Amino acid sequence: MEVAVIGVGITRFGEFWEKSYRELITHAGVNAIKDAKIEGDEVQSLYVGSMTPGVFIQQEHIGALVADNVGLSGIPATRVEAACASGGLALRQAYLAIKSGTADVVVAGGVEKMTDVSTEHATVALAGAGDQEWEAFHGATFPALYALMARRHMIEYGTKEEDLAQVAVKNHSNGTLNPNAQFQKAFTLEQVMNSTPVADPLKLLDCSPITDGAAAVILASKEKAKKLCENPVWITASSQATDTLALHDRKSLSQTRASTIAAKNAYESAKLGPNKIDFAEVHDCFTIAELMAIESLGFCELGKSGKFTQDGETSLKGSKPVNTSGGLKAKGHPVGATGIAQAVEATLQLRGEAGKRQVEGAHTGLTHNVGGSGATSVIHIFQKEVD
Amino acid sequence: MEVAVIGVGITRFGEFWEKSYRELITHAGVNAIKDAKIEGDEVQSLYVGSMTPGVFIQQEHIGALVADNVGLSGIPATRVEAACASGGLALRQAYLAIKSGTADVVVAGGVEKMTDVSTEHATVALAGAGDQEWEAFHGATFPALYALMARRHMIEYGTKEEDLAQVAVKNHSNGTLNPNAQFQKAFTLEQVMNSTPVADPLKLLDCSPITDGAAAVILASKEKAKKLCENPVWITASSQATDTLALHDRKSLSQTRASTIAAKNAYESAKLGPNKIDFAEVHDCFTIAELMAIESLGFCELGKSGKFTQDGETSLKGSKPVNTSGGLKAKGHPVGATGIAQAVEATLQLRGEAGKRQVEGAHTGLTHNVGGSGATSVIHIFQKEVD
Numbered sequence: 001m002e003v004a005v006i007g008v009g010i011t012r013f014g015e016f017w018e019k020s021y022r023e024l025i026t027h028a029g030v031n032a033i034k035d036a037k038i039e040g041d042e043v044q045s046l047y048v049g050s051m052t053p054g055v056f057i058q059q060e061h062i063g064a065l066v067a068d069n070v071g072l073s074g075i076p077a078t079r080v081e082a083a084c085a086s087g088g089l090a091l092r093q094a095y096l097a098i099k100s101g102t103a104d105v106v107v108a109g110g111v112e113k114m115t116d117v118s119t120e121h122a123t124v125a126l127a128g129a130g131d132q133e134w135e136a137f138h139g140a141t142f143p144a145l146y147a148l149m150a151r152r153h154m155i156e157y158g159t160k161e162e163d164l165a166q167v168a169v170k171n172h173s174n175g176t177l178n179p180n181a182q183f184q185k186a187f188t189l190e191q192v193m194n195s196t197p198v199a200d201p202l203k204l205l206d207c208s209p210i211t212d213g214a215a216a217v218i219l220a221s222k223e224k225a226k227k228l229c230e231n232p233v234w235i236t237a238s239s240q241a242t243d244t245l246a247l248h249d250r251k252s253l254s255q256t257r258a259s260t261i262a263a264k265n266a267y268e269s270a271k272l273g274p275n276k277i278d279f280a281e282v283h284d285c286f287t288i289a290e291l292m293a294i295e296s297l298g299f300c301e302l303g304k305s306g307k308f309t310q311d312g313e314t315s316l317k318g319s320k321p322v323n324t325s326g327g328l329k330a331k332g333h334p335v336g337a338t339g340i341a342q343a344v345e346a347t348l349q350l351r352g353e354a355g356k357r358q359v360e361g362a363h364t365g366l367t368h369n370v371g372g373s374g375a376t377s378v379i380h381i382f383q384k385e386v387d
Numbered sequence: 388m389e390v391a392v393i394g395v396g397i398t399r400f401g402e403f404w405e406k407s408y409r410e411l412i413t414h415a416g417v418n419a420i421k422d423a424k425i426e427g428d429e430v431q432s433l434y435v436g437s438m439t440p441g442v443f444i445q446q447e448h449i450g451a452l453v454a455d456n457v458g459l460s461g462i463p464a465t466r467v468e469a470a471c472a473s474g475g476l477a478l479r480q481a482y483l484a485i486k487s488g489t490a491d492v493v494v495a496g497g498v499e500k501m502t503d504v505s506t507e508h509a510t511v512a513l514a515g516a517g518d519q520e521w522e523a524f525h526g527a528t529f530p531a532l533y534a535l536m537a538r539r540h541m542i543e544y545g546t547k548e549e550d551l552a553q554v555a556v557k558n559h560s561n562g563t564l565n566p567n568a569q570f571q572k573a574f575t576l577e578q579v580m581n582s583t584p585v586a587d588p589l590k591l592l593d594c595s596p597i598t599d600g601a602a603a604v605i606l607a608s609k610e611k612a613k614k615l616c617e618n619p620v621w622i623t624a625s626s627q628a629t630d631t632l633a634l635h636d637r638k639s640l641s642q643t644r645a646s647t648i649a650a651k652n653a654y655e656s657a658k659l660g661p662n663k664i665d666f667a668e669v670h671d672c673f674t675i676a677e678l679m680a681i682e683s684l685g686f687c688e689l690g691k692s693g694k695f696t697q698d699g700e701t702s703l704k705g706s707k708p709v710n711t712s713g714g715l716k717a718k719g720h721p722v723g724a725t726g727i728a729q730a731v732e733a734t735l736q737l738r739g740e741a742g743k744r745q746v747e748g749a750h751t752g753l754t755h756n757v758g759g760s761g762a763t764s765v766i767h768i769f770q771k772e773v774d
Contacts, residue, residue, distance in 0.1 A: 064470075065518075136445065
C-alpha cells in the first residue's frame with residue numbers, strides 16, 4: 001500500500017470530429033486534478049500513453065504537449081507506448097516514479113484520436129501493433145490475428161461461436177449502464193451471431209470499435225494520499241510482461257503467455273489469488289481476447305472460459321463480474337486511453353461510485369491491458385482502503 | 388551512487404539501407420550485454436527510446452519488438468517517446484526502475500531508422516516534434532524553428548554566424564576521431580560559412596543529418612554493479628523538465644527554459660556545479676542549439692557562448708570539451724538513439740576508452756538531450772568510480 005489513486009477523469013468515448021486530441025486529454029487531465037481536489041502545482045510528474053499519434057494526427061512529443069495543454073509545463077512529462085497497452089504502461093511508469101521516491105504526486109493519462117483518418121488508414125496504423133515485417137506486410141490485420149487465436153481455442157477446447165458472442169452480449173449490456181460508453185445499446189445473442197463476418201469466426205459484433213477518447217488518474221505516495229485524500233484506492237500490484245511480437249513464434253495460440261506471467265507476478269505482489277478479485281476490467285479488443293484473459297487470470301480453468309461466460313459468472317450479477325464498464329467492446333477502445341480508462345472504472349467501483357453498474361461490496365479489483373496480439377500485458381490490482 | 392552503467396553497445400551511425408530497424412537495435416543491445424559480461428537472463432526490464440517508427444517504418448509496439456529480437460521476451464519492455472529526447476527518457480526511466488527497487492539490472496536502448504523514407508517524408512515526420520497545429524501545419528519545419536532562435540540570439544547577444552559555424556568546425560573535427568560517426572570529415576570555417584543556406588541564418592553545415600543507428604546501455608543497482616562490474620560508471624543525477632511545445636508561447640526564444648530547470652535539478656542532485664563537469668555531450672541538432680545548451684548548463688555566461696566557442700574552450704583540448712563524440716552534427720542524429728549514444732560516449736570517456744578523443748583525467752561528465760525545439764530536456768551526470 002505505497003501508491004494510491006486519489007483522482008480520476010475521463011471523457012465520453014466515441015467519434016468526436018469536433019474535438020481535438022489535445023482537447024480530449026486536457027479534459028480528462030483537468031477533471032482528474034479537480035476530482036483529486038488538488039492544485040495543478042502539486043503535480044510533480046506526468047506520464048501519458050498513446051499508441052500512434054504520429055500516424056493518426058502527425059503529432060509526436062506527446063508528454064510535452066499534454067503538460068503544456070494541461071497547464072503543467074515545466075514538470076517531467078513522458079509518453080510511453082506499447083500499442084493498445086500504452087495506457088497501462090503509463091499507469092505503471094507513474095507507479096514506479098512514486099516508488100522510486102523521486103515524486104509523490106504523478107498524473108498518468110492515456111489518449112487516442114482515431115477517427116480523423118479513414119478506417120483503412122486506421123487499420124494500417126493499428127497493424128503496427130503486430131509484427132510489420134512478418135504479419136502486417138502480408139496483410140494480417142488485427143481481426144485476422146485474433147481470428148487465428150479464436151479458431152485455435154475452438155479446436156483445442158471446443159469453444160463455440162456462441163461463447164464468443166455471449167461476451168459481446170454481456171459487455172454491451174454493461175455498456176448501457178455507462179454514460180461514458182461509446183455504445184449504450186444492448187444486443188441479443190442472435191444479433192451478434194448474425195452480424196457481418198469480419199475474419200471468420202469473428203463477426204462485426206465480436207470486434208471493439210475505433211474510438212476517440214482520453215482518461216487520466218492522479219497517483220500519490222502513501223504519505224501524500226493520507227494527507228490529500230479521503231477515499232484513496234490503493235494499487236497493491238503493478239506487473240508487466242512480454243511475449244513474442246509475432247503469433248508464429250509462440251508455443252500456443254490459445255493462451256497468452258505475457259498475461260500468464262503478469263498475472264502470476266501481480267498475485268504474488270498483492271499477496272492474494274484470483275478468488276479474491278471482486279471484479280475485473282480485461283482487454284476485450286475482440287470477444288476471444290476476453291475469454292483468453294479470464295483463463296490467464298485464473299478466473300476459470302483453461303479452456304472453460306466459454307462455459308464460465310455462458311453460465312453468467314462474468315456478468316454484472318455473477319460471481320466474477322468482468323468489464324462492468326462495457327469493456328473495450330461497448331465502452332470503446334481509444335487505444336492509448338484504454339489502460340487508464342480501466343483504472344478509472346476500478347477506482348469508481350472501489351469508491352462505490354459506479355452508479356447502475358456498481359458491484360456491491362467490491363473490495364478488490366483487477367485491470368488487464370494488452371498490447372497487440374498479446375506481446376505486452378500489464379496488470380494492476382486495486383484495493384479499497386481498509387481500516 | 389545508486390545506479391551504475393555496467394555495459395554499453397552502439398552501432399555505427401549512418402545511412403544503412405541494408406540494415407533494418409530491428410537489426411540495428413539488436414546489434415546495440417547484444418553488444419551492451421556482452422560488454423557488461425552478463426547473461427541475457429540477468430536483465431529484468433527494458434526501456435527503449437524511439438521517436439516515430441510508426442511513420443518511418445510502420446511499426447509500433449517497440450518495447451516488445453526489441454525484447455523479442457534481443458532474446459529477452461518475457462520481461463517488461465517499454466518504449467518511451469519525447470521526440471529527439473526519447474533516448475534520454477529511456478535512460479531516465481531505466482534509472483527510475485532501479486531506484487524503485489523493482490529491478491536491479493535494466494537495459495536502456497534507443498533506435499531510429501530514418502533513411503528508408505524520402506527526405507521530404509522525414510522532414511514531415513520530424514515536424515511532429517514541434518506543435519503540429521500551430522507550427523508544422525503552417526510550414527515551420529525544424530530548421531525554421533531553430534533559425535528563429537538563432538536570429539533572436541544574434542539580436543540579443545551579438546552572436547555571429549561565424550560563432551555558429553565554429554560549433555560545426557569543432558564537432559566535425561571531433562567526429563574524425565570517432566569511428567562510429569556518420570561523418571568523419573573535417574570542415575573549415577569558410578566551408579561551413581559557404582555551405583548552402585537552409586533557413587537563414589542556418590546553413591547546411593549548421594544542421595545535423597538524418598541518420599540510422601542504435602545504442603544501448605546496461606544499468607545496475609549499486610549492489611549488483613559492485614558484484615558484476617569492475618569499472619562501473621555512476622549516474623549521480625537524472626533530471627527532466629518541459630517547456631511549452633510551441634515557440635510562440637515562450638517568454639524567451641534565446642534561452643531554453645526546460646534545460647535551465649533540468650540543469651539546476653541535476654546539479655543539486657549530484658551536489659556539484661558546472662565547474663566540476665569535465666566534458667559534456669550536448670544536443671547540437673543545429674549549431675545554435677549547442678550555443679544555447681552551454682549557456683543553460685552554466686558553462687559560460689548567458690550570451691557569451693559564441694565567444695566561449697571561438698576561444699576554443701569547448702574544443703577537445705579546451706577547458707570544457709563539448710561533444711567529443713562529434714555530437715549530433717558529425718556523429719549523426721538517429722533521433723531515438725541520440726540520448727543513449729550520449730550516455731555511451733560519457734561511459735567510454737570515464738572508463739578511459741575513448742581512444743583518440745579521450746579527455747585526459749575525466750572524472751565527471753554530463754549529457755544533455757533535447758526534444759523538439761526545447762520542450763523536453765533530459766540531463767544526466769555520470770561519475771567515475773571513486774575509491
